[in-house]
Amino acid sequence: MIDIPEHEKVKIGQMIEFLRKRKWKENKTWTVERFIEDVCSKATYAKLRKFPLKESETYDKLLAKLNLSYLYDDARRNDFLRAEKQCALAFEKENDRTPKRLRALIESYAASGTIFECLTCLALTDSTLSISDLLQIHAWVRPAMKEIVMGQILDALEQAPLSALTPAIQHALVFHTNRNRIQYLFLLIRNERFYEAASLCEELRKKDLTPRETARVRVAKLFLMHHIQPQSFEEEASRLCAEPFFPLLARDWLHICAIHAYFQRDFEKAKPL
Numbered sequence: 001m002i003d004i005p006e007h008e009k010v011k012i013g014q015m016i017e018f019l020r021k022r023k024w025k026e027n028k029t030w031t032v033e034r035f036i037e038d039v040c041s042k043a044t045y046a047k048l049r050k051f052p053l054k055e056s057e058t059y060d061k062l063l064a065k066l067n068l069s070y071l072y073d074d075a076r077r078n079d080f081l082r083a084e085k086q087c088a089l090a091f092e093k094e095n096d097r098t099p100k101r102l103r104a105l106i107e108s109y110a111a112s113g114t115i116f117e118c119l120t121c122l123a124l125t126d127s128t129l130s131i132s133d134l135l136q137i138h139a140w141v142r143p144a145m146k147e148i149v150m151g152q153i154l155d156a157l158e159q160a161p162l163s164a165l166t167p168a169i170q171h172a173l174v175f176h177t178n179r180n181r182i183q184y185l186f187l188l189i190r191n192e193r194f195y196e197a198a199s200l201c202e203e204l205r206k207k208d209l210t211p212r213e214t215a216r217v218r219v220a221k222l223f224l225m226h227h228i229q230p231q232s233f234e235e236e237a238s239r240l241c242a243e244p245f246f247p248l249l250a251r252d253w254l255h256i257c258a259i260h261a262y263f264q265r266d267f268e269k270a271k272p273l
Helices: 006-026 042-047 057-065 074-092 098-112 115-125 131-140 143-159 167-172 178-190 194-205 211-228 230-241 250-263
Strands: none
Touching: 006 057, 006 115, 006 131, 074 098, 074 143, 074 178, 098 115, 115 131, 115 143, 131 143, 131 167, 143 178, 178 194, 178 211, 194 211, 211 230, 211 250, 230 250
16 A cells, blocks of 8 residues: 655644644634544544654545645656756756746646645745745755745745844754855845844855855945945945956945945935935
């Protein structure tokens, strides 16, 4: 008999309850009692979110109530794994093909009707998810998609009030690509965590960055100098002009220089702002 792998069962139990709760928020008839009716006891339902059950039948029946299933087909799973790895590589390299590949993957997820795929699709498409929801899904998705979902979390934090970046949320953020580290650097600057940002900026400068990534980090450094070391701003701004990657940051450079000039009350230089 085909069985759900033991190491995935607890995750699936947690995902089932996550989706059941979402439905309950919209429709109060989705109580635990009604959901588990004719499937299992309340004690068993509580257990499957912490320990793997021996048989997969309980998971299958609960998933069916959500109009979902587990992906038992190895060939289909391997197709998803290949597509996810391609998307992850394109995301890391900020490849121009990333949006197209990701759209195709999301469409495949949505059509799958399977639990891992639909949860990943939800994280990538549902703007109503809270930061906590996204972090929870991030813990469940397959390794190749973790950094892409983390990018969604950073996007959500950029749109959220500054108070959203709590110590608990910060502790839960994990990055494995320079792309996400740099996005987090700008998030720290937006949240006026300047000394944390300065430390990350120096850490990033020691890494093997692409010209585009180097330009973004240097822009971040210039912005930080405006805030915490304004006496050295002009020198750093002039130095940047001579860099070979300057065309990649010229517009941002003008914007930051104009902001700095405005705060220095040099209103003539601030005109580009």
